[in-house]
Amino acid sequence: MIRLHHVPQSRSMRTLWLLNELGVAYELQVWPFDKSLRSVDYLAKNPVGRVPALEIDGDCWWETGAITELLCERFPEAGMGRAPGHPDRAQWLIWIHFSETISQHCAILTQQHIMLYDDSMRSPVVMKLEAKRLEKCYAAIEARLEGRHYLLDSGFSAADISVGQAIYMARHFARLDPFPALSAWYARITERPGFLLSRPTESHEKLYKQDFYPPWEIEKGP
Numbered sequence: 001m002i003r004l005h006h007v008p009q010s011r012s013m014r015t016l017w018l019l020n021e022l023g024v025a026y027e028l029q030v031w032p033f034d035k036s037l038r039s040v041d042y043l044a045k046n047p048v049g050r051v052p053a054l055e056i057d058g059d060c061w062w063e064t065g066a067i068t069e070l071l072c073e074r075f076p077e078a079g080m081g082r083a084p085g086h087p088d089r090a091q092w093l094i095w096i097h098f099s100e101t102i103s104q105h106c107a108i109l110t111q112q113h114i115m116l117y118d119d120s121m122r123s124p125v126v127m128k129l130e131a132k133r134l135e136k137c138y139a140a141i142e143a144r145l146e147g148r149h150y151l152l153d154s155g156f157s158a159a160d161i162s163v164g165q166a167i168y169m170a171r172h173f174a175r176l177d178p179f180p181a182l183s184a185w186y187a188r189i190t191e192r193p194g195f196l197l198s199r200p201t202e203s204h205e206k207l208y209k210q211d212f213y214p215p216w217e218i219e220k221g222p
Contacts, residue, residue, distance in 0.1 A: 002026040005045060005053040007033050008200035009207040011103055012052035014064050014165040018071055018158055020194035022078045033207055065097050068158050080158040088152040095144075095151045095159035102137045102166035105130045109173040113213040127215045134174035138182055141167075145181040149188065156189070164189045165198075172208050 004019060004026055006012040010033065019026050031037055037049045045053035046062040054061045054071075061067050072081025082092035108130045112122050141163065144151060151159045167176070167186055176183045189195065200206055 001055070001057065003029055003055040005029045005031060005042070005051055005055075007031050007037075007051045007207070008204040009169065010051055011064050011165075013168070013198050014099070014162055015052045015054060015067050015071075017161050017165055017194050017198040018068060018080065020197045021080055021158075021161060021192070022071060022075045024075060030204065032205065064162070065100060068096055068162055072158050079155075080161070082152070082154070082157060086154070088154045088157075091152055092157060092159050096162045098137075098140075099162035099166040102134065102163070102170055105133045105137065106166065106169040106173065109134075109213070110169075110207070113173070113216070114207070114209075119216075122216050124216050131174045131215065134170050135178075137170070138167075138174065138176070138179045141185075142179045142182045145185050150185070156192075160185075160189050161194075164195070169208075172211070172213055175212070 002019070002024060004012065004015055006016055006028055008030065016028070031042070031051065036042065037046075037051070042053070043049055045055065045060045048062075050062075052062065052064060052067060054067050056074075061070055069081070072078075073083075076083065082088045086092075109127065112127050112130070116122055141151075150156045151163060164186060167182070168190070171186075176186060
């Protein structure tokens with residue numbers, strides 16, 4: 001039995017997309033983005049009160065990078081992993097974990113734009129700085145994709161899923177348009193059925209109510 005504890009549009013979307021690509025049966029437990037993640041019951045699954053948490057055969061896994069590695073090892077036939085000794089193994093690991101660099105910038109921007117309840121608590125400097133840091137991440141991906149359809153020479157993998165889901169969040173704060181290879185790659189991978197099935201449904205409350213959040217000082221004016 002596999003059960004994923006998930007908040008729509010959060011990092012757990014990365015695990016949901018991977019499960020879809022692996023083609024394995026799973027149950028989905030959707031949580032709101034609120035204090036219920038701090039309940040005693042949920043903290044027994046993820047001790048820091050975040051998603052994802054993945055219950056699998058009596059164990060509970062957490063941290064998306066670890067979950068990605070473990071799932072790819074458990075279901076190698078799907079071809080989403082790159083085993084030790086594979087020529088793309090190092091790059092596979094690098095890009096899987098680079099997704100967390102992107103996600104951390106997204107987390108700061110999500111807090112600044114969405115979670116803080118009073119405008120006096122927001123920092124235009126932080127917003128602009130973190131958006132620029134996302135653009136530096138975009139530039140790194142753009143360079144990697146030169147001459148490639150996917151992040152690895154050997155084709156689509158969990159590395160594309162991990163980074164692609166991070167870009168799904170990041171594009172709410174930094175535009176993809178100036179990066180043509182990145183834009184084309186993102187369009188390509190988000191046509192996959194596994195991604196489409198990982199998106200929030202109409203019944204789910206969305207974390208991001210807008211398609212794009214410009215820096216606060218531009219949005220609000222002086």
